[in-house]
Amino acid sequence: SASHNNFADNGIKLFGPDGYKLSDEQELGIEAFMDEGLQEGLAEPRALGRVRRIDDAQARYVEIVKATFPRDLSLSGLRIVIDCANGAAYKVAPTALYELGADVIPVGVTPDGTNINEECGSTHPEAMAKAVREYRADIGIALDGDADRLTICDEKGHVVDGDQIMALIAGAWADAGTLRAGGVVATVMSNLGLERFLAHKGLALHRTGVGDRYVMQKMREGGFNLGGEQSGHLILSDFSTTGDGLIAALQVLAVMQRSGQPMSRLSRQFEPAPQKLENVRFAGGKPLENDKVQDAIKTAEAKLGDKGRILVRASGTEPLIRIMAEGDDERLVASLVKDIAGAVKSAAG
Structure with missing residues (x-):
């Protein structure tokens, strides 16, 4: 559904009857069916069953969310910035926090159908951090469009990984x-x-x-x-x-x-190993199958040895090759990512 992207990239997310996401095989089957066209072989309306609307879905969800919080605690005394990305949680998230006792400062709660994730939400944590500093909040919470991911910042506005x-x-x-x-x-x-x-x-x-x-x-x-x-x-x-x-x-x-x-x-539970990420956009083709790209990856892996990791993969939602390396030697990690990125750019034309 690319729910962290702008509205043009948003789509439909399907779940099975057990509440879990569909498997790769099921999704590919649905895509194949749609590619064949939807004009033939469709079921009659009577065979599809009935659609039931849950008018109190928001209230039900708020109660479910509140029930996950320890009963012996409350949010009393906490000032919380909640950035809802102009998305799905724009009503329910502030309500749940308020009903648990927090002083709530809502951000990104005016959706108009096209402004989802627009300069707000978990992909733009600077909006949350700014509000935290401005209102002297104890914590900032930013959700993405469909509210299945979050970004947090501390009371100083520093974003937490x-x-x-x-x-x-x-x-x-x-x-x-x-x-x-x-x-x-x-x-x-x-x-x-x-x-x-x-x-x-x-x-x-x-x-x-x-x-x-x-x-x-x-x-x-x-x-x-x-x-x-x-x-x-x-x-x-x-x-x-x-x-x-x-x-x-x-x-x-x-x-x-x-x-x-x-x-x-x-917010600092461990000291992170130096990690370097770079995205390389490509117009078409399969850059990762290029021999020079594969050679660059193998060379980098040999240089890093058992002192870190290298990961090169294609994005699942955008025409990007994502390159990541991490290890205790920050300079080496940055150098290896630069080498691989150069090979990918050459292969991508």
């Missing part, structure tokens, strides 16, 4: 004995520092391909109840079958309230 949020929740849940399966599921993009942090606590980091669908699949297979992506997609399977930025935010707020510490103290 998604891996740090996962580490914060994992540590709190491990201490409380509620973290299941002895670990966390994340993607290949998550920082090496998160892996080291978890290992120090006797926990494992299980990596998947990029995409919250693959994270959820691994969680279901292994019985994990916490997983997510560096981008802020967090899945807390005790509460939801998919990512929910507001539910994840409430877990962070619960840690804040229980610890009595400001977000600036809680």
